[in-house]
Amino acid sequence: MIRIDSLVKRYGDFAAVDDVTFTALPGRVTGFLGPNGAGKSTTLRILTGLAEPTAGRTTVLGRRYADLPNPGLDVGVLLDASAQHAGRTGRETLVLAQRTMGLPDAQVDAMLDLVGLTPAESKRRVRDYSLGMRQRLGIATALLGDPQVLILDEPANGLDPAGIRWMRDLLRGFADDGGTVLLSSHLLAEIEMIADDIVVIGHGRIVASGTQAELLAGAGTLVRADDEASLAAALTAAGHLADPGPTGGVATDADPAATGRIAHTAGIPLTELRAADGAGLEQIFLDLTADDQRDPAAPRAHAPATTAGVPA
Template identity: 50%
Template sequence: MIEVNQLTKRYGDKTAVRELSFTVRPGHVTGFLGPNGAGKTTTLRMLLGLIEPTSGTATISGHSFRRHPRGLHHVGALLDAGDVHGGRSARAHLRALARSNRIPARRVDEVLAEAGLGGAAAGRRVGGYSLGMKQRLGIATALLGDPPVLLFDEPLNGLDPEGVLWVRQLFRKLAAEGRTVLVSSHLMSEMENTADELIVIGRGELIAAESLAEFSARGTAPTVTVRTPDAGALASALSAEGAAVVPYDKETLKVTGIGSDRIGEIAFEHHVLLRELSTQAASLEAAFMELTADSVEYLAGDPR
């Protein structure tokens, strides 16, 4: 289990993380989300003892990571897939880590095969790897000690569709085994397919710590698209029922506050022909954009 309590990190007059508290429990894939500059990587680095907090605590299985002897047995992490000596082969890189952490040598080939880097790929120099292959090696490194806790920072960078599917299935398998899995990512669509729980931060502060379904539901209510040749009459009838109706074009209405079943009934009661009746459910991306809008540090200019 991961526990963060009142964690704060300041760099001079800039506060990267401010009094952040959350818990990540085993048995779930937990997404760690936030806009660029929100403090996600700083938080992960404090969890791993790479940065000293200004105040507060960040513990893994009840202890600071620095107190875990032979850390790869306790925590596996991928922070930067490119942070590997390019002159070494993947096998040599993992063998060195295995020796220093007293991990059986057979485990090296096991994780390389699991990551799709077995055979000739294992003997190639890492400097000749593509970004996707480096990501796979980083994940293999995290798995090396068979740890109960795993941290991943943007693990999908550079992966092809097959690789993305493999990672998605891997994370779910690890969680099903009772491990604690924390994944930092900017890919909302992937988190929607992978995460069970979410930790969302902005400007170093906690915005939400709840299930994926709960967070998505905090965004804009589902919208029903209605297309009809008699949009004016239907808009009046729906408004009378308390719905919020916004004309989209001459024949299309966007309706909130009332479900598609009831809209169909009202149209039938008023003899209005429907050509389309579809619901756009609340999405993680929509909720994320709404709830982090005030926390975005870097805004793009108007493309016009």
């Protein structure tokens, strides 16, 4: 389990992380999302003992990372695959970690096999690895000590589609076996496919958190009718947003039940009525972090409702 309580990190007057609190639970994959500069990497660096907080506390398995006697046996960490020593071979990288943790020699070959690095590849210098190979080596190092917790920052960077699928299956299996996974990634479609819980950070503060189902449930409603102009007018008159949906129809912030009642009262037959979860995590993420985006998203008909007690 990972706990982050009232975490603050300031650099002078700038708050990189401002009162961040969330929990990542065993048996679940927690997706940690936010635009560049939102505070994700700072939070993960504090969590793994690479930076000191200004205030607040982070714990892994009930202890500060720095207080774990042999952290690799409890927590697997991959924050930057490009930071590996370029002059070592892949095997040397793992052997050094294996000896540091006091593990049997056989664990090195087991991890190389697990992540799909061949014997020939393991003898190459890391400087000659592609980014995808470095990611695989980083995952092998993180898993070497058979930890209970994984903390990963953009682990799918540089992986091809087959590698991304492999990564997804690996992390899903780790969580299903009772492990805790905290995963930061900009590949929102991948997060949507694997994450049980989602935490969204913007401007250093948590803007939404909860299960993925809770976030997607807040996406509003997509409704279709033969007379969509009248339907949109009825929804607007009832105090709701109503705009063209991304694939046609009318998108509204009213929930499906309210939408159906408004249409019935207005005498407008509907041809489709459903929760607009088809908008997916990407649109919800853009809505929640609109003020943090370098490239603003196109206007949208509605924003997600409050999720898990946090205003969107």
